Amino acid sequence: MSEYVAALRKRWAVIVALALVGALAAFFYARTTPPTYTATAKVYVSLNNGETTNDLLQGSAFVENLIDSYAALADMPVVLDAVAEDVGIDSPGRSLDGAVTANAVLNTSIIEISAVNGSPEQAAAIANSVANNLSTTVERLAPSSAAGDESVSVDVVSEATTPAFPSAPRTRFLVASGFVAGLALGFVTALLWSALDTRVRGQREIEPLVSDGVPVLGSLPRTRKRSSSMAVVDNPLSATAEAYRKIQTNLSYIDVAVPVRSIVVTSSVPREGKSTTARNLALTLAEGARRVLLLDADLRRPSVSESFGLESSAGLTTVLVGRAELADVVRNVGIANLDILPSGPLPPNPHQLIESTVMRDLLASVRTRYDIVVIDSPPLLPVSDAAVLATMADGVIAVVGCKRVRRQQLRQALRSLDAVSARILGIVLTFAPRSGADGEFYGYRAETRRRFPFSRAREESVFGTELAALPESGRSRERDDASRAS
Template identity: 40%
Template sequence: MELRDYLEVARKRWRLIAAVTLAVLAAAAVWTILTPKTYAATTQFFVSTTTSGDSNAASLQQGNTFTQARVKSYTQLLESPKVLDPVIAATGLDVTSVELAKQITSTVPLDTVVIEVTVSDASAERATKIAGELGEVFPRTIADLEKVQDNQPSPVKVTVVKDATAEAAPVSPRPARNLLLGGVIGLLLGLGIALLRETLDQRVKSEREVASVTDATVIGGIAFDADAPDHPLIVQVDPRSARAEAFRSLRTNLQFVNVANPPKSIVVTSSVPGEGKSTTAANLAISLADAGQSVVIIEGDLRRPRLLEYMGFEGAVGLTDVLIGRVDVKDALQQFGRSQLWLLGSGPIPPNPSELLGSSRMGALIDELVESYDFVIVDAPPLLPVTDAAVVSTLVDGAVVVVGAEIVTRDQLRHALDSLVAVKGNILGLILNRVLAKPGSTYSTYGYRYEQDTERGRAKSRQEPATRRDAAATSAPGADSSRRSETPEASALS
């Protein structure tokens, strides 16, 4: 991963990182509050050797070397019963020498003959008392141990150079240090968890994830818009928006997929439900019609049809009626306003959708429509739950797969494309939908000249009366399905 990848992870999962950081900070604060306060008292000893009056430089150097070697052993003696038992007796402590030794820390600075002794205790007064008693006992103990003969003094002398003093503030816990460490550790832990979740997250989020799954071309990218469910036909409602421009770009790219043999019949599908295939098919069809092409869009999802609802139509007859020979296709088509776009609804839900969609009648219907119209678009069900879309892909010129960012996983997309390859379907390309666009990205550059118009268009669309769609629905041949509808201009949601 590059630096920008880490920054992107932090931007996307900042809530997780913040939550982990705050949790660790809270734990550090609780630990600080519950930890008993500990105070420390420090004293210092200076170790020297006695020399004769005619001492010279050599003897002084020899004595210094002797002393430096000795002090290493003296630090061990400070924690021995020989020293601590008298201290316990003098202070009246109710502890053993082993327990008291855990409270004492002795160090020798490098290349010195100074011993620093620190006594820790829950009471600053008691710590000072223990350290002071060590200052009395330790020099006498060393003098006794180093004495060669009873009538001769010890050649080693231990002098207290710093009386025992306790710090006013406790040495533990230290709230500022603990909270700072808690914040740093929490931040690092949060970043680690965020990176782990990002690594384990298999959802497709960008073209890079798509490229890791397939070599198929991404022919379009549609930015995410939270307003899309309320206004699915963005090309009609807000034609100057960035998303509408993205659909027009998709239209252009689709027309150049195969210049030698451009596709005229296309099935639009996805891997799983909820990726936006129906709204994508509808907006693509409107974009093609706006460019002067005659288009027929077929509601090929015979299980959960949504297309006519999105486009403001109702119809009791449709594709299933045409396939069983009950109604002629010319009588089942409905015109979208005054445009060159015609709709063929799903009709009654059949018990055998896959068999109907894969029948010879379906192939003949598509061929018939291709002869009369420039484009035939089939809105098919998702590939993974059912085989309908894979079956239809064998009857058309190619398939366009909608990839819903943050919805479909890489494995799901891979299996969906494999199902098309298995039936030798022609994959024209992929449409990356619901992309979280950032300023300056390819999904937000279109429509930059129309920002003010876009806002006015959105405000106008929100103020439109709900009866527009109802008007389109009542004017559609829902009740009278024997002839083609002449839907008024209001049905176009324009």
């Protein structure tokens, strides 16, 4: 039930829009439809003879049995031809078929005759003429008594009056009906849209897909502006940077008994943010005392070199083919405890290089030199490189882009990891919807930092100054405090 409510709340704009469209369509239909008027006359059917009570009862039953037949005569040519002549209609009485209705009132001897016309006067004239001609026709067709008199008489008991207001179109009713119909269509559309849209939108869609024990390490909020690919160093006080630190903290408590020394970061499909997650995760890990290596193993569409401003003429591929040593291609970008191993030139056979024995030996070698190795790998579904790397590493972090991947794609990607018995350390949600707490900071906000861009040296000098470095207002307050103390 909660899923249906969430789907309706998410697409409330569609529901409201369709309801308004339905109401407006009904309103325009009512405004463009010519008005019609309805006039009603009533006749009473009775038995003329009957002297005893038994005769009256038999006559009443006779009338009840025939009153529906008398009502049916009202819209037949035998009556309508005479009506057309009375009201001055040039066409035959069949032209009035559908404009005249007659109904016997339940449990009574009364027939209601209604006439519909675009003119209120004409509607009243037609209804009265039908009542009079029906009376004549019934008296002519009914059997005569023994004395030769009419046994049944039809008397007009209520003449039709000229209607003051049109009976159709009923604008308010039509608008209300159109609104309700549009609202119902909006509900159906929202529910069908939710059922057909299989994109992952949040943690709720992920939980049924992952195995028990696989945690969601964290979620990275979606920002309105284009965010930096290295938010941890470019904007360290932002909500995005804090989200990466939370992921790093959760990662350190996954399994203390089995320490994680090498991590493969991958995703199901491209453009889910796996490379950005790998870079920032390496930066947060390097903020501690551990030595971290960021290895770009995406030999098809590498991005680490460009993000750190490094040349990609030498790197992982040159080591794998034996043209360089590892120490010659590992780069330092001026960030403490962090080294970068670029991908190197793009090879014609990336999969063969990834699954080679040289690659396995290389990973074993760097694990002895660094505390943690973060491996940026290709997506799982287009190629199988990440699945192969998962067999060489201690674990895998699966990056899931909200609204960027579908549930069946994520399910297939996780199955490919299960097929090689890979250890899934956790899930990282990217492009997640922002909540009210995402923009909160404990201390200085990122906006303040951008407005007053102090460098680290400048900040240390400011916080280390004495009274002489304070603003004038601060010095005056210090003088006042000193005078009061003396």
